Amino acid sequence: MAIEEQKPLLDAPIPGMSMTHELGARPWQTAAQFTTVDEAIEYYMSRMATEEYMEQAVEVLEMGVAVTDIANTMQMAGVMEGKHSIDVGMLVTPLIMEMLMLIGDNAEVDYDDGLTDEKPTETSDAKIDIIRREMKERIDKVEDKVDTVDDEPEVEETKGLMARRV
Amino acid sequence: MLNNPARQLYMNMDIDNLEEEKEVTSTGLLSPRKQMSNISKSASQQPAFRVAQHMKTLRKQRGMLKNGD
Numbered sequence: 001m002a003i004e005e006q007k008p009l010l011d012a013p014i015p016g017m018s019m020t021h022e023l024g025a026r027p028w029q030t031a032a033q034f035t036t037v038d039e040a041i042e043y044y045m046s047r048m049a050t051e052e053y054m055e056q057a058v059e060v061l062e063m064g065v066a067v068t069d070i071a072n073t074m075q076m077a078g079v080m081e082g083k084h085s086i087d088v089g090m091l092v093t094p095l096i097m098e099m100l101m102l103i104g105d106n107a108e109v110d111y112d113d114g115l116t117d118e119k120p121t122e123t124s125d126a127k128i129d130i131i132r133r134e135m136k137e138r139i140d141k142v143e144d145k146v147d148t149v150d151d152e153p154e155v156e157e158t159k160g161l162m163a164r165r166v
Numbered sequence: 167m168l169n170n171p172a173r174q175l176y177m178n179m180d181i182d183n184l185e186e187e188k189e190v191t192s193t194g195l196l197s198p199r200k201q202m203s204n205i206s207k208s209a210s211q212q213p214a215f216r217v218a219q220h221m222k223t224l225r226k227q228r229g230m231l232k233n234g235d
Contacts, residue, residue, distance in 0.1 A: 037213035041220060068172035094176045095217050098224040105231045115173055 027082030034084045040092045043083060044074070048099050057100060058107045066114030067104070071096040179214075181222050 024030055034040045047053055060070060074096055075089035084092070097113075104111040168174075209215045 037217060041217070068170055068176070072170045072172045090171065090175060091213050091217055093172050094179045095220050095224070097172060097176050098221045098228075102224050102228050102231075105228050114170075115176065 028080055030082050032084045032088070033082060034088065037088055037091050040078070040084045040088045041095060044078075044092060044096055045099065048096070048103070054103050054107075057103050058109055061100070061104045061107075061109045061111040064112060066112045067097050067100045068114030070100055179218055179221060181218050181225060184215075184218050184222060 034043055048057070057070070061067070071093050075093050078084050078092075079086050079089050101111070101113060
């Protein structure tokens with residue numbers, strides 16, 4: 001059994017959120033700038049081949065961001081800017097990934113390609129053991145605290161006006 | 167819910183088994199000409215095929231970098 005992360009329940013678009021602007025006012029609602037895959041490839045490759053982009057990409061890869069995440073973000077940004085449609089973006093994504101990996105290899109960065117399974121299907125025994133040990137330590141600490149509090153002699157506080165000051 | 171399809175898209179690109187299209191040249195005067203329907207069906211005309219070809223080129227470059235060529 002895998003330990004699942006709890007997702008926020010209200011992390012979703014509000015109904016009617018897409019209708020807060022006139023139809024066609026957003027870049028992705030207008031005709032795409034690059035209609036074919038070849039045009040989109042040309043657009044991305046020319047951008048990614050610049051020195052400035054390569055430096056930024058290497059920095060991001062060094063930070064541990066997966067290649068899949070960067071590629072997906074790039075194609076989504078392209079769709080949002082009205083550069084190309086979603087389906088063209090889907091077709092171009094593997095090529096963006098390959099280019100990013102080439103940049104990473106060229107800079108000799110130990111990057112995460114994001115191609116391995118993100119979540120294991122089962123929680124490993126080692127992980128369970130670590131959690132169990134942590135919990136035990138916490139419980140022991142709390143028990144020790146309770147014992148020390150019980151051992152201390154209670155000093156009655158004097159509240160009267162004529163009481164001695166400490 | 168699938169948030170990032172990039173992994174699946176990349177894995178589905180079977181570049182290693184990408185077949186280059188070979189053109190069969192016919193020399194005779196009476197040889198059949200290429201039909202328009204055949205041209206549209208050919209794999210090289212598919213956008214995914216062209217993407218795969220570009221990927222193959224980049225992967226070759228990566229291989230050369232790794233091998234130190």
